[in-house]
Amino acid sequence: MKSVTFRQLRIFVEVARDLSFVRAAQTLHLTPPAVTMQVKDLEASVGMQLFHREGRTVSLSTPGEYFLVYAKRLLGTLKEAEDAMARFKRVEAGRLSIGLVSTAKYFVPRLLARFRDQHPGVELRLNVSANREQLVTLMANNEVDLAIMGRPPKDLSTRSEPFAAHPLVFVGLPDHPLLKRGPAPLSALDHEALLVREAGSGTRSAMEDVFREHRFEPCSRIEISSNETIKQAVMAGMGVSFLSLHTIGLELRSGLMAVLPIEGTPVMRTWNVVRPSSKVLSPAAEAFRYFILEEGERHLMAHDRELLGT
Template sequence: MKNITFRQLRVFVEVARHLSFVRAAEALHLTPPAVTMQVKELESALSLALFDRQGRKVSLTTAGEYYLVYAKRLLATLKDADDAMARLRKLETGLLSVGLVSTAKYFVPRLLARFRQEHPGVEVRLQVSANREQLVTLMTHGEVDLAIMGRPPRELDARAEPFAAHPHVFVAPPGHPLLRAGHAPAAALAQYPLLVRESASGTRALMDRFLAEHRVEPRIAMEMPSNETIKQAVMAGMGLSFLSLHTLGLELKAGEIELLAVEGTPVMRMWNVVHLSSRVLSPAAEAFRYFILEEGEAYLAAHDRPWLGAPPGT
């Protein structure tokens, strides 16, 4: 064990992440033989096989699954140490890892691009999770510095700071009969099929709560794990849906999807920037945290104004 290096641990974790030596090599900017050599040296030091290799198929052994937990802890601790030293140096350089729920991918990259104009020394790594549950797992394992999400994780000791309103709306394909109803009661939704996100999604949890509060029994036609797939299905006339307004800009501009005026909507939630309370943020992470708290609200308000009719300056 004493001969194991952090380089070997990084390579091992990356191969475990992709279950591919070739893709791990691409992510690490190494050659596949170099990755294979590092893993073999690690396995030799442990006297245990960490991966099963059958042709091109790679999977973790039982020992590999156990060791992955400890390898991630060690790397997270090393990063905390690096961040603490960077704080002492007061440098805004290094790697910034930002995790986000899939809904946030429609605006966070633009904010990050503006952030990097002010902080060109920071290397940014984005990790987009399919849903809130996956993002909470990344935070638990210390794989992201900051997370952008809606509902803060009560299951973790984390600091959540709201930075912007997050409206959710019901949508329909152009020409849908409910569009002619004007300001429709929530009960009218029960007549039509709904296309919904999976149960682990924050959007789904918000929709379920809204419908329960209005005593609406939904006709769920289909569950889909992707906002993009749901939007395509709505455009195809397969049903109505409940989505974040921040996912709909292009489709609304093109007239391919219409907002439904349903009582009690838009349903407002907040976007939060979140980090583990125990985590020492690097200067780069602190700088981005301040940036999004200062810039995020104005940026998203400008996006929402054309669709919600908010007056300028709000």
């Protein structure tokens, strides 16, 4: 049970309160899939089923009833600790170095601006890496305090905490024929040129996972090493691409690009705040970690609903 997080305990207690994943999601300002994912991860860590699910009916299992007692006790202790350490929410000075994969640069600055409003004395340094492999190197060399990325590295011991859903979509020109067809299988892209990120990119890895799952191979690929260049290529009519929804807000709002209705999309991944396991966080870094875990999901949910029209 070493991997159990207090965030998972909060979500578990909230679901147990009303025996409803939907109401828990509303109360916590999360999506129902995010709540379901966290509960499944908790059950995997505990090694037992905590809820019985029959259709829309949810009930606590016997282990779940016992676990609820300890979860509430742990959360109560955490609240006492948070009160004692409340000074971290009023950090007046310090240096904070944040590392990002390039895809995260489209939303993290907005969160940092809100963080600076609360902590104006903190000196910020933003280090945007071309891809996740470069960011892993920065973490290994202790050059950043915290990293914002998708998949945590496997070859470096880290502590990783998910804070928001990360949707990825297929995009093309706003007059693409698929937009007139409605939901289409992935095979509808058979004859499209696919504009892809370079090897080592988290977006590229997620795309290849989708292709393997569906046993799909595009007729041609054009490798491009930046999201900005890919977007320009899509708008120039060179082909279609698979991109993070968080990178294309301006283009969608301006009508320069459209999300293609491919079945099974958006493909949902997660954003994580990551640090080496051995790293002791400064008060400024701890304050930002707390901030993004509390605010990141709410900020990105509003962004995603606007772009997807939901």
